[in-house]
Amino acid sequence: MVIHLATDHAGFSHKEAVSEWLKDEGYDIVDHGAVELSVKDDFPDYIALAAAEVSSYPATAKAVIFGGSGQGEAIVANRHKNVRAAVFYGGDESIPALSRQHNDSNILSIGARFVDIDTTKKVIWEWLQAEPLSDPKYQRRNRKIENITKELQS
Numbered sequence: 001m002v003i004h005l006a007t008d009h010a011g012f013s014h015k016e017a018v019s020e021w022l023k024d025e026g027y028d029i030v031d032h033g034a035v036e037l038s039v040k041d042d043f044p045d046y047i048a049l050a051a052a053e054v055s056s057y058p059a060t061a062k063a064v065i066f067g068g069s070g071q072g073e074a075i076v077a078n079r080h081k082n083v084r085a086a087v088f089y090g091g092d093e094s095i096p097a098l099s100r101q102h103n104d105s106n107i108l109s110i111g112a113r114f115v116d117i118d119t120t121k122k123v124i125w126e127w128l129q130a131e132p133l134s135d136p137k138y139q140r141r142n143r144k145i146e147n148i149t150k151e152l153q154s
Contacts, residue, residue, distance in 0.1 A: 003128075004063035006032040006050035006104075008043035010113035011066020014120055018064060021121055027128075043067050044076045051077040051085070054106050058082035063107040064124055070111035077107045081149065087121055089114040096123045100130035104142050 006098055007015040012034055019029050032049035034041050050063040054077075067073040070087045077085035085104065086099030089111025099105040108127050110120055 001128075002030060002053075002057075002061050004006040004030045004032060004050040004053050004061060005065070007112070008034055008041045008046060008047040008068035009037055009039050010068035011110065012037045012060065013119060014066045014112040014115075017065075017122060018024060018092045018124065019116050022124075027066045043073055047073045047076040048080075051080040051083050051107065054139075055080040055082045057104055061106070065107060066112045067109065068108035068111065068113045071125040072105070074109040077099075077109065080152065083107055084145075085109050093119065093123050093126075100127050101133045102138050102141075103119065103145075104132040104138075124146075135154070 007013050015031070021033055021107050023029055030053065033046040050065055054061045054063050063077070065073045065077060069087050069127055072073070074085040074087045077083050084103055084105045084106040085107035086096060086103065087109045088096045096108050099108075105127075107123060112120075132142075
């Protein structure tokens with residue numbers, strides 16, 4: 001599986017640590033930047049690249065994106081067709097896996113200012129291992145989300 005990574009300066013150290021860790025775990029990583037730490041960068045420039053890849057290959061690609069809170073990054077990602085970005089910035093550590101199971105999330109946005117690296121790795125691992133549930137209510141709801149997206153894009 002290909003995992004796309006992207007961040008601005010706020011999540012740079014998280015992205016770097018997660019990139020090495022996921023490579024060690026056998027994942028193929030595509031790093032969309034930032035490639036160096038610069039407080040003048042803008043997260044949409046990098047997040048849009050990762051989200052576009054997931055949008056193009058929603059069945060086989062996933063992304064983990066980072067920012068200060070993760071909120072703005074998820075907003076950018078969710079503008080793309082076929083993207084379901086969920087945010088985690090601390091609290092109940094089961095939320096990312098639940099977003100995968102219940103909502104078929106394919107991008108996880110991490111609020112790096114609020115989540116340490118070890119917790120970040122833990123929730124990413126659980127998110128990557130989770131599968132969408134086959135319960136008809138989740139499938140029905142996810143189809144409705146897709147239908148809303150199609151209506152808004154026409």
